[in-house]
Amino acid sequence: MTVRPTTSVVIRSYTEERWEYLTAALQSVQEQTSPALEAIVVIDHNPELLARVQTSFPDVVAVENQFERGSSGAWNSGVAATKGEVIAFLDDDALAEPDWLERLGTGYGDPDVVGVGGAIEPVWLKGKPRWFPEEFYWIVGCTYRGMPEIATPVRNLIGCNMSFRRHIFDELGAFRNDLGHKGKRPIGGDETELCIRILKRWPYKVLLHEPKAKVSHMVPSARSGWSYFCWRCYLEGQSKARLSRLVGKDVGLSS
DSSP, X not given: OOOOOOEEEEEEEOOGGGHHHHHHHHHHHHTOSSOOSEEEEEEOSOHHHHHHHHHHOTTSEEEEOOSSSSHHXXXXXXXXXXXXXXXXXXXXXXXXXXXXXXXXXXXXXXXXXXXXXXXXXXXXXXXXXXXXXXXGGGGGTSOOBTBOSSSEEOSOOBTXXXXXXHHHHHHHOOOOTTSSOBTTBOOOOHHHHHHHXXXXXXXXXXXXXXXXXXXXXXXXXXXSSHHHHHHHHHHHHHHHHHHHHHHOHHHHTOO
């Protein structure tokens, strides 16, 4: 019988505006068919929110971001607080399906698999705009048309729904603090750069996209308009340019 690795779940949160979403995200983690070893909530430079989480969720490990504001620093602070053999990451405005951790854990039955991510489905809070193409669902942090529909090795995982073996961080170090989201400014690339670093270090290892490991991601009306669409595309260009300078154009711009 295959023994699943113990899994710690890290959730980053930075604003009380998402309190209801954070509460729902934590509940979805607590209701997993394959229970998490622990849930870590990292509060990104918001002492009032940290105190509220500590009071409201005494069974959850709530820690401060010990580094620069943003997704990289928060994720690194979360990793430092975990004990699991696998570290999974979930956004504070996402809901995990009950078998999310079970599906992620199945991928680690293969010793060559060092990371597993899954599908991210949008929940359009004000309805999906008719013009919004599914090929551009990455704009709202979700799985987009063209991604694999069966379990497939990929170049990189997506931050809202990803996991890695602990030894990755022990041997390669952390997410880069000069990349990643800063508050409401969604310049990404931190998880992509880590995944590229992993495959450069171990070309024979696998980052697995498992579509059956599903989460739902909230999309507020502010992110479904044309102005946000254009702004997000512009920021993605900046992110790709920065990433390409770090890892090389061929890898940085690959799918």
